[in-house]
Amino acid sequence: MRIATLQMQSISGDVQANLARIERAAAEATRGGAELLVAPELCVTGYGAGEAIPALAETANGIGIRGLRDISSTAGIAVVAGFAERDGADIYNSAAFINRDAVPVIYRKSHLFGAYERSLFKPAKPGNCIIDMGGLKLGLLICYDVEFPENVRRLAMAGVDAVLVPTALPAGPSGTFIASHMIQTRAFENQVFVAYVNHAGADERFTFAGQSRVAAPDGSLIAVCTDDQEHLMFADIDPAAFAASIAGNPYLKDLGSA
Amino acid sequence: MRIATLQMQSISGDVQANLARIERAAAEATRGGAELLVAPELCVTGYGAGEAIPALAETANGIGIRGLRDISSTAGIAVVAGFAERDGADIYNSAAFINRDAVPVIYRKSHLFGAYERSLFKPAKPGNCIIDMGGLKLGLLICYDVEFPENVRRLAMAGVDAVLVPTALPAGPSGTFIASHMIQTRAFENQVFVAYVNHAGADERFTFAGQSRVAAPDGSLIAVCTDDQEHLMFADIDPAAFAASIAGNPYLKDLGSA
Numbered sequence: 001m002r003i004a005t006l007q008m009q010s011i012s013g014d015v016q017a018n019l020a021r022i023e024r025a026a027a028e029a030t031r032g033g034a035e036l037l038v039a040p041e042l043c044v045t046g047y048g049a050g051e052a053i054p055a056l057a058e059t060a061n062g063i064g065i066r067g068l069r070d071i072s073s074t075a076g077i078a079v080v081a082g083f084a085e086r087d088g089a090d091i092y093n094s095a096a097f098i099n100r101d102a103v104p105v106i107y108r109k110s111h112l113f114g115a116y117e118r119s120l121f122k123p124a125k126p127g128n129c130i131i132d133m134g135g136l137k138l139g140l141l142i143c144y145d146v147e148f149p150e151n152v153r154r155l156a157m158a159g160v161d162a163v164l165v166p167t168a169l170p171a172g173p174s175g176t177f178i179a180s181h182m183i184q185t186r187a188f189e190n191q192v193f194v195a196y197v198n199h200a201g202a203d204e205r206f207t208f209a210g211q212s213r214v215a216a217p218d219g220s221l222i223a224v225c226t227d228d229q230e231h232l233m234f235a236d237i238d239p240a241a242f243a244a245s246i247a248g249n250p251y252l253k254d255l256g257s258a
Numbered sequence: 259m260r261i262a263t264l265q266m267q268s269i270s271g272d273v274q275a276n277l278a279r280i281e282r283a284a285a286e287a288t289r290g291g292a293e294l295l296v297a298p299e300l301c302v303t304g305y306g307a308g309e310a311i312p313a314l315a316e317t318a319n320g321i322g323i324r325g326l327r328d329i330s331s332t333a334g335i336a337v338v339a340g341f342a343e344r345d346g347a348d349i350y351n352s353a354a355f356i357n358r359d360a361v362p363v364i365y366r367k368s369h370l371f372g373a374y375e376r377s378l379f380k381p382a383k384p385g386n387c388i389i390d391m392g393g394l395k396l397g398l399l400i401c402y403d404v405e406f407p408e409n410v411r412r413l414a415m416a417g418v419d420a421v422l423v424p425t426a427l428p429a430g431p432s433g434t435f436i437a438s439h440m441i442q443t444r445a446f447e448n449q450v451f452v453a454y455v456n457h458a459g460a461d462e463r464f465t466f467a468g469q470s471r472v473a474a475p476d477g478s479l480i481a482v483c484t485d486d487q488e489h490l491m492f493a494d495i496d497p498a499a500f501a502a503s504i505a506g507n508p509y510l511k512d513l514g515s516a
Contacts, residue, residue, distance in 0.1 A: 110514075111512060111514070113512075123514075126514075144512075147447065147509065148447075148509065148512075148513060149407035149408075149411070149447060150407075150411075150513070153407070153408075173476065173503075174476075174503070174506060174507055177442070177446055177476070177477040178446075181439045181442050181443050181446070181477060182443050182446065182447065184435070184439050185439050185440050185443035188435055188436075188439070188440065189405065189406075189407060189440065218431065218432075218435070219435040219439060245431075245432070248432060249432055251405065251406065254369060254371075254402075254406075255406060255408070256368075256369070256381075256384075
C-alpha cells in the first residue's frame with residue numbers, strides 16, 4: 001500500500017486554511033497513487049493554537065472532521081490528521097482516521113509532553129487503535145507516544161504492520177536525536193514500518209524540526225525530509241519486501257518474558 | 259567515574275591468551291585513569307569457541323575468574339568480562355564484575371541469539387544485576403539483551419546510571435543498524451549511559467562489526483570505534499554533565515502506565 005505524508009505548515013487557529021492545505025495534498029497524493037495521507041499532530045487547529053484550542057475542539061460531527069470526510073471522499077483517499085477532540089468537558093489531543101463515508105476512527109494521545117499540552121488536554125489511557133486497510137494493520141500513535149518503546153511494542157504485539165505517527169517535534173538537540181535515531185529504532189526493534197509526520201516551519205509558539213520520515217522494518221528510511229520545509233512524500237508499505245529482515249530479527253518471538 | 263572499553267580480538271579456546279590480552283588492557287586502562295575496564299561477551303573463551311565451550315565453562319572458582327581477579331588486583335581496576343559459566347549441568351553465557359578481592363558479581367544473559375547460542379547455553383530468567391561503584395549504579399546486560407527495550411527500561415526504573423554491555427555483534431546490515439542507531443536510542447530513551455563493547459576482527463565462526471561505543475543520556479557518543487580493529491577507549495560516566503538532558507527528557511517520570 002502506498003501512503004503519502006504531508007510535512008505541513010499549519011496556520012494556528014485557522015481550521016479552514018488548514019483543511020484547504022490538506023485538501024490540496026490529498027489530491028496530489030491520490031495522483032501519486034497513494035491510498036492514505038498522513039498529516040501532523042493537531043494540524044486541523046495548528047499545534048500552537050493555545051488558548052484558541054478549547055473553542056476549536058470538536059466532536060466527530062465538528063467542522064474539522066466533516067471537512068476531512070469531504071476531502072477524503074472527493075480525493076478518494078483515506079486521511080489521518082490530528083485535531084482537538086471534545087468529549088463533554090474533556091479535550092483530547094487526538095488523530096482521526098477518515099476513510100470517505102466510513103465512521104471515523106479516533107485515537108487519543110496517551111503521553112502528553114510538557115506544560116503546554118498538559119494545560120490544554122487530558123491524557124488518554126494507553127491503548128491500541130488499529131485499523132485494517134488494504135490487507136495491512138495500521139496502528140496510531142501521536143508524537144511523544146512513540147518515544148516510549150512500550151507503546152510501539154504494544155501495537156506490534158497486536159500484529160500491526162505499520163505505525164502512523166502525526167507529530168509536532170520541536171527543533172533542537174532532542175528533536176534532532178529523535179528524528180535521526182529513535183524513529184528508525186522503533187521500526188527495527190519491532191520489525192514494523194513507522195511513518196512519522198511532522199509540522200513544517202514555525203507557528204506563534206513553536207519552531208518545528210521538520211525531518212518527517214518513514215522507516216522500514218530493517219531500519220532503513222524509505223522516505224525522508226531532510227529539512228523543515230513543506231513536503232509531500234510517498235512510501236510503499238510492503239512487509240513482503242522486508243521479509244528477510246523480519247525473519248532475521250525475530251524480536252517479538254524472542255522477547256519471551258523480558 | 260572513568261571507564262575503559264576493550265574492543266578485543268579473542269582467540270577461540272585459548273583462555274590464557276585472552277587473559278593476557280585483558281591484563282595488558284587493564285594496565286593501560288589504569289594508566290589512563292580508568293576505574294573499570296569492560297571487555298566483550300565470552301571474551302575469556304572466545305565467542306566462537308563452539309564445541310570447546312562446555313569444557314571451558316567454569317564456576318566462580320575457575321581459572322578464568324581467578325585470572326580476572328588477579329588482573330583486577332594487580333592493575334588496581336575493576337573488570338567486566340564475558341565468560342562461559344557452569345552451574346551443575348547448565349552452562350550460561352555470563353559476564354563477571356570483578357573488583358579485586360570482592361566476591362565476583364555474575365550476570366547471566368537472558369536473551370540468547372540464534373541457533374549457535376541456544377545450542378550451547380541456557381537462557382536465564384530476565385532480571386536486574388546492579389553494582390554500586392564510585393557513587394554510581396551500574397547495570398549489566400549482554401549483547402542481544404540490550405536490543406530489547408524492556409531489559410534496559412527495567413534497569414533504568416531500578417535507578418541505574420549506566421548499562422555495561424559486553425557484546426559479540428556480527429558484521430552485516432543488522433549489526434550496522436544496531437551500532438549506528440539502537441545503542442544511542444537505549445541511552446536516550448532512559449537517560450542513562452550505555453557502554454557497548456564488541457569483539458574486534460573475526461574468529462573461526464564469526465566476523466564482528468567492531469563499532470564499540472559509549473552513549474550518553476542525551477544520545478551523544480562519548481567514545482566510539484569506527485572500525486573493527488582492536489581499541490582501548492576511555493569514557494567518563496558523569497550524570498551531572500548531562501543534567502539538562504535528564505531534566506528535559508523525563509521519560510521515566512512520564513512513562514506512567516504505558
